[in-house]
Every structure is written in C-alpha cells, then in structure tokens.
Amino acid sequence: MNELINAVDWSRAQFALTAIYHWLFVPLTLGLGVIVAVMETLYYRTRSEKWLATTKFWMTLFGVNFAIGVATGIIMEFEFGTNWSNYSWFVGDIFGAPLAIEGILAFFMESTFIAVMFFGWKRVSPKFHLAATWLTAIGASLSALWILVANAWMQDPVGCTFNPATMRNEMTSFWAVAASPMAVAKFFHTVLSAWTLGGAFVVGVSGWMLLKGRNRDHCMRSLKVGGWIGAIGIVLTMLTGDSSAVTVSERQPMKLAAMEGLYRGDNAQSIVAFGILNPAKTVDNDEDPYLFHISIPYGLSILANHDAQSFVPGINDVINGVSKDREGNLVNTVSYTERIARGKRAQDAVKNYEAASRTDDKRALDDINKTLQADFKYFGYGYLDKPQEAVPPVAMTFYTFHLMVTVGGYLLLFMLVALLFVYKPKLIEGKKWARWWYILSIITIPITYICSASGWIVAEVGRQPWAIQDLMPNKVAISNLSASYVQVTFWIFAVIFTALLIADVSILLTQISKKSKTDLDKVKL
Amino acid sequence: MPSESNHIATSRASWPVRVFRFYRDGFRSMTVGRTLWIIIGIKLFIFFVILRWIFFPDFLSTKGSSDQEKAQYVREQMTGRK
Numbered sequence: 287m288n289e290l291i292n293a294v295d296w297s298r299a300q301f302a303l304t305a306i307y308h309w310l311f312v313p314l315t316l317g318l319g320v321i322v323a324v325m326e327t328l329y330y331r332t333r334s335e336k337w338l339a340t341t342k343f344w345m346t347l348f349g350v351n352f353a354i355g356v357a358t359g360i361i362m363e364f365e366f367g368t369n370w371s372n373y374s375w376f377v378g379d380i381f382g383a384p385l386a387i388e389g390i391l392a393f394f395m396e397s398t399f400i401a402v403m404f405f406g407w408k409r410v411s412p413k414f415h416l417a418a419t420w421l422t423a424i425g426a427s428l429s430a431l432w433i434l435v436a437n438a439w440m441q442d443p444v445g446c447t448f449n450p451a452t453m454r455n456e457m458t459s460f461w462a463v464a465a466s467p468m469a470v471a472k473f474f475h476t477v478l479s480a481w482t483l484g485g486a487f488v489v490g491v492s493g494w495m496l497l498k499g500r501n502r503d504h505c506m507r508s509l510k511v512g513g514w515i516g517a518i519g520i521v522l523t524m525l526t527g528d529s530s531a532v533t534v535s536e537r538q539p540m541k542l543a544a545m546e547g548l549y550r551g552d553n554a555q556s557i558v559a560f561g562i563l564n565p566a567k568t569v570d571n572d573e574d575p576y577l578f579h580i581s582i583p584y585g586l587s588i589l590a591n592h593d594a595q596s597f598v599p600g601i602n603d604v605i606n607g608v609s610k611d612r613e614g615n616l617v618n619t620v621s622y623t624e625r626i627a628r629g630k631r632a633q634d635a636v637k638n639y640e641a642a643s644r645t646d647d648k649r650a651l652d653d654i655n656k657t658l659q660a661d662f663k664y665f666g667y668g669y670l671d672k673p674q675e676a677v678p679p680v681a682m683t684f685y686t687f688h689l690m691v692t693v694g695g696y697l698l699l700f701m702l703v704a705l706l707f708v709y710k711p712k713l714i715e716g717k718k719w720a721r722w723w724y725i726l727s728i729i730t731i732p733i734t735y736i737c738s739a740s741g742w743i744v745a746e747v748g749r750q751p752w753a754i755q756d757l758m759p760n761k762v763a764i765s766n767l768s769a770s771y772v773q774v775t776f777w778i779f780a781v782i783f784t785a786l787l788i789a790d791v792s793i794l795l796t797q798i799s800k801k802s803k804t805d806l807d808k809v810k811l
Numbered sequence: 812m813p814s815e816s817n818h819i820a821t822s823r824a825s826w827p828v829r830v831f832r833f834y835r836d837g838f839r840s841m842t843v844g845r846t847l848w849i850i851i852g853i854k855l856f857i858f859f860v861i862l863r864w865i866f867f868p869d870f871l872s873t874k875g876s877s878d879q880e881k882a883q884y885v886r887e888q889m890t891g892r893k
Contacts, residue, residue: 346843353847357858364858364867371870375885404844405837453882453889637890640883762889765870775866782857789850797843 292769294760297369300776302746304361306739307783311355311790313738316430316477317484318348319423321515323416328511330416339806340507344488345419346797349404354790356397359433361779369772373753373763380446380457381436384464388432396425430480431473438469440754441745442537448662450639450654455757471533472745475526478519479738482697485516486734489704493727495802496720504806509708517701524694528589535590535598538755540676541748543601544683546586547575551600553614557585560688563681569601569674601680605673620664622673625756629668632661666757678750686740686747693737700730 322345329337363385366374374381402410402418410418439445445462446455457463489512492505534542543551547563561579584594591598597610607621620628635657642650670676704727707714714720749755753763824832841848874884 350843350847353844353851356851357855360858361862364863367869367871368867369870372885372888375871375881376889401834401837405833405840409833409836451882452878453885633890636886640886766888767870775862778862778866782854786850786854793843793846 293767293772294764296769296772296776297365297764297767298760300369300772300779301362301365303776304358304365304779304783305742305746307779307787308355308358308362309739309742310735310787311351311358312430313480313483313735314351314487315348315355316423316426316480317482317515317519318344318351318487319426319484320481321484321488321511322348323420323423324511324515325507326416326419330412336503336807337507340504343504343801343806344508345403346801347491347794349400350793350797351790352400354786354793358783358786369765369767370753370763371765373758375453376758376763377439377455377754380439380443380455380463383457383460384432384435384439388429391428396422396429399425427477430477434473434476435464435466435469437745438466438472439463440752441472441749442466442468442533443754443757444468448658448665450636450658451643453636467529467533468537471526471530475523475530475741478522478526479741481515481519482523482701483519483734483738485512485514485519485701486697486730488512489516489701490727490729490731491798493724494798497724497728498802500802501806506708506711509704513701513705513708516697517705520694520697520701524698527694531589532592538749539599540601540604541678541683541744542590543599543604544678544680544748545687545744547680547684548586548598548600549575549602551598551603553587553597553610553612554584554595555586555590555598556581556583557589558688559585560692561684563684565681569605569677601677605676622667622670622676625664625667626670626673628661629664629666629670631657631668632665633668635661636665663756666752666754666759666762669759669762670751675751678748683744683748686743690737690740690744693733693740697730697734697737700726 322341325337325341325344328334329341366381399418399421402415403422406415406418443455444466445457445459447458448455463469488508492508492512495501496505531542534545543549546558547561547567548555549567549569558576559580559582561581562577564573564575564577567573567575586598587596588594590596593612595612597612597614599609603609605622607619607624609617609619611617635654638650639654641647642654667676703723707723714723751759751761753760838844838848871881871884875881
C-alpha cells in the first residue's frame with residue numbers, strides 16, 4: 287500500500303508538472319489569438335500598412351508560441367491510459383466524448399486556419415484572411431472549451447449513471463455534461479483570464495521596446511489593443527470568478543472552506559483579505575486557524591451565496607454535516623461519517639454484482655441496484671478510513687487562492703494605468719520614472735503567469751483527495767504501477783518540457799529583439 | 812495583398828493542386844517557421860514514438876483483451892483497495 291501511495295504522489299506530481307507546463311503555452315495562444323484578430327480587423331477596416339505591420343509582428347510571436355506548445359497536452363492523455371487506468375475506465379465514455387470533439391473539431395479547425403493565417407497573406411483575399419485569423423482564435427477557445435468541460439465533470443460529475451456490469455459511468459445527457467454550471471463558469475473564467483495574460487504579454491513586450499526606445503508608434507498601437515483586451519479580460523475574469531465561487535459553494539463546499547482556511551463557518555461570514563495560517567491548526571484541535579488576518583465583514587457570504595446573511599460552512603461543518611439557514615437555525619446535511627458508511631455499502635454492492643449476475647439472482651441484483659441508486663453518489667467516501675482524509679491541503683489552497691485574487695486586483699489596476707498612458711502619453715513620455723513603468727510592465731508578464739497557474743492550483747489541489755468529486759479518490763484512480771516507474775517518466779517530462787520552454791522563450795526573445803530593430807512603420811510588407 | 816494575376820493563376824488550377832501549391836509555397840517562404848517545424852517534428856517523434864511506445868502503454872490492455880476482462884480487473888482493483 288505504501289508503494290501505491292508513493293505511486294499516487296509521483297503520478298500526481300507528474301500530472302501537475304505536465305499540466306502546468308502545458309498551461310504556460312495555452313493561455314498565451316488563447317489571449318494573443320484574440321489580440322491578433324482584433325489588430326487585423328483594424329487593418330482590414332483602415333487598410334493602414336502600419337496596422338498590418340503591427341498585426342504581423344504579434345502574429346509571428348503567436349505562431350512561435352503555438353508551434354512550441356502544440357501537442358504538449360497530448361502527454362496528459364498518455365498519462366490517463368497508463369498511470370490512471372482505473373480512472374480512465376471508470377469515466378471513459380463521459381471523458382472521452384469532450385476530448386474526441388476537441389481532437390476532431392476544434393484542433394483541426396485551429397490547425398487548418400492557422401495555415402491560412404501564416405501562408406495566405408498574398409494568396410487569399412483580405413476578408414478571407416481575416417476570417418481565418420478569427421477562426422483560429424475561436425478554434426483555440428473551442429479547443430479549450432471541451433477540455434474544460436471534461437475537467438468540470440471531474441469537479442461535478444453530472445449527466446451520467448453508473449453501470450455495475452461494465453464498471454463505467456455512462457452518459458445520460460450530453461448537455462448536462464457540456465452545459466453544467468461548473469463547466470460554463472470554468473470556461474469563461476479560464477478563457478477570459480487568458481485574454482488578460484495575452485494583454486499583459488503585449489503590454490510587457492511593448493514596454494520593453496519603449497524602454498529600448500524602439501518603434502514608439504507601433505508600441506502605442508499594440509498597447510491600445512493589448513491594454514483593452516487585458517482590461518476587458520481582467521474585469522470579466524473577476525465577474526466570472528464570482529459565479530465560479532457560487533458554483534464551488536454549491537458543489538464543493540469543502541474546497542471553498544479550504545480556500546478561506548475556514549474551519550467553523552457562520553452566518554454573515556467574513557472573508558479573509560490577507561492572512562497567515564496557523565500551521566498547528568487541524569480539524570481535530572481548537573487552535574485559532576490564523577496567526578494573523580484582516581477580514582472583510584460579510585464578504586464570504588456575499589461571494590458564496592450573494593446573500594450577506596447566509597451561512598457558509600467551514601471544514602468542520604462540512605465534515606459534521608452541519609449547515610444553517612439565513613436565520614441561523616440548524617439544518618442537518620449528510621455527515622462524512624455517514625457518507626463513508628454509505629460509500630462502503632455502494633462498494634459492497636458493486637463487489638457482489640458479478641456473483642449475482644453470474645447466477646442470475648434477480649433478487650440480489652434488484653437489491654444491488656437499489657443500493658447503488660441510493661448510495662452511489664457517496665461511492666468514493668467508502669475508500670476513506672476517517673472523515674479527515676477528505677480535507678484538501680488547506681495551506682496550499684488558501685495561499686494560492688489569495689495570491690490569485692491579490693494579483694488579479696493588481697492586474698486590473700495595471701491595465702487601467704496602461705490604458706491611461708496610451709490615451710494620455712504626455713503623462714509618461716519623457717518622465718524620469720517612465721523606465722520604472724516599462725520595467726514593471728515586463729515583470730508583470732511572469733506575475734500574470736503565476737496568477738494563472740495559481741487559479742489552476744486552487745481548482746485542482748482544493749478538490750483533493752478526489753480524482754472525481756465524491757466518486758473516486760486518487761488512490762483508487764491510479765494504476766497498479768511501481769513508484770520508480772512513474773519517477774522515471776516524471777524526470778523525462780521535466781527535461782523535455784524545460785527544453786521546450788527554453789526553446790519557446792529564446793525564440794520569442796530573438797524574434798522580439800530582431801523585429802523591434804527594424805522600423806515597423808516603414809517596413810515593406 | 813493578393814494581386815489580380817495571382818488570383819487568376821491559382822483559380823485556374825484544380826482544388827487539390829491549389830491546396831498543394833498553397834502549402835508548398837507557404838513552406839518555401841518560411842523563415843523562423845523552419846526552426847519551428849524542426850522543433851515540432853522532434854517533439855512529435857519523442858512524444859508518439861519514444862514515450863508512447865516505450866513508457867506509456869495502454870495499461871488495461873495488459874490485464875485483459877476484452878472489455879469484460881478489463882471491467883473485471885477494474886472491479887477487483889476498485890473493490891479490493893482500501
């Protein structure tokens with residue numbers, strides 16, 4: 287068992303490594319794709335060669351990032367088949383459908399039109415070329431949609447029923463899966479955050495060029511589009527973050543409690559604006575959860591339920607099955623002790639299914655089906671020895687959530703100031719401190735990536751120990767592999783992805799440096 | 812901007828020929844794209860040939876050939892693990 291747990295940890299580390307590396311490429315493709323499409327639209331409307339030059343500049347960078355990043359996500363599908371085979375079998379039909387659509391429709395759409403984008407400048411009409419650029423950007427977002435639908439199903443498994451004969455969850459409603467509140471919130475929050483990252487990239491690279499005194503007019507055009515897309519992106523990311531919080535509060539209350547380091551909730555629950563967790567605090571003791579914190583009254587109740595007087599459960603409340611109505615009256619929910627018992631009943635039913643099916647024992651099969659109907663929703667809890675095992679890593683969830691929110695606030699301010707300097711350039715040009723703004727613009731690029739990765743860490747670490755919420759913990763999702771086998775592939779991936787990242791960054795920097803040295807307003811296109 | 816003669820020349824050829832020429836000319840005119848295609852080629856070779864074949868076999872296929880056998884293996888794994 288220890289070997290298996292070790293294999294779980296290494297497989298999780300491997301998946302996290304590949305997912306985070308993959309996510310370094312994806313948001314820039316999503317964000318920069320839209321920015322390039324807007325720039326080309328401005329060229330199409332004005333027929334200005336300057337806008338054409340600006341479009342081509344950013345399109346090259348988009349192409350570099352797309353080329354290096356393409357297929358890096360396929361590695362995760364390999365991992366599903368080898369490291370997470372129980373999981374893959376258990377969810378196959380449901381998880382497979384969105385991924386198949388992603389592969390066939392979105393990827394081919396994206397890769398077809400990207401060829402027109404790069405090869406078609408002198409071969410197709412400007413209108414067709416513009417359409418191809420937009421379709422590439424839309425195709426990238428559609429690609430993300432189906433991946434996010436699959437991820438959302440893991441957080442909130444809806445639209446399916448479990449078949450004990452095949453040991454698989456079978457889809458009962460495609461639309462329940464594709465349009466679940468979790469999927470919708472996740473899609474918009476993720477894609478719009480990518481707009482922010484694309485905007486930060488354009489503002490940062492333009493800042494570097496202005497610091498070097500190169501292509502001032504091109505930079506101002508870029509800042510205008512990048513600043514607007516970035517600003518719109520961060521505002522909408524915040525709004526969709528609000529709807530994400532409501533969904534998490536309904537479907538994953540344990541995650542929300544961990545995001546806030548909240549052990550005992552209350553009506554009119556405040557939200558921690560800044561805090562340091564007490565490392566000594568656990569579910570089993572009465573230590574103060576925080577060493578220090580600054581809270582906003584009613585904040586968490588408003589965020590979670592859009593109701594300042596509502597009750598938000600803490601970790602202990604969720605475990606004990608305690609909730610309250612808005613007047614503070616006790617409302618009992620299903621405690622984790624009961625969930626564990628019902629999960630074990632469901633597992634026994636699955637275990638006995640094969641024998642009952644072989645002997646065609648109709649009464650036993652009927653009992654099994656009744657048990658599964660009542661208790662399958664707690665199936666995964668049957669693997670837990672005690673309720674505390676269902677608590678995610680609180681510190682990591684708490685700090686990454688607060689980092690994401692803090693940086694999100696900074697990005698809103700940053701984008702607004704960037705736009706101010708675009709429309710009022712006299713405020714900054716020629717000023718001694720201008721260089722510090724340009725340096726800040728450059729530093730904001732990696733800061734935005736950290737913010738984006740933090741969001742994913744909150745989503746994925748906050749739902750531990752589940753591979754599929756309430757149905758399958760990681761320790762059951764994993765294949766019966768040795769930890770050393772997974773370690774080998776972990777390090778292979780670490781080397782490959784680091785090499786790809788180095789290639790991406792160095793080619794991008796070379797292209798930026800080379801192209802910025804030519805006068806983009808006079809370049810012959 | 813596409814010239815008029817260019818449009819006429821390409822529109823006279825058949826569909827597959829036009830597509831072929833489109834990609835051929837596109838690849839020929841690449842600058843940084845050549846480096847990127849080399850990277851993509853190496854990457855896909857490593858992913859699909861080396862990693863997929865050597866390190867990432869379909870685990871369940873080694874435990875059973877039919878869906879029934881695979882389901883039985885998963886049932887044992889899922890009901891036997893605590």
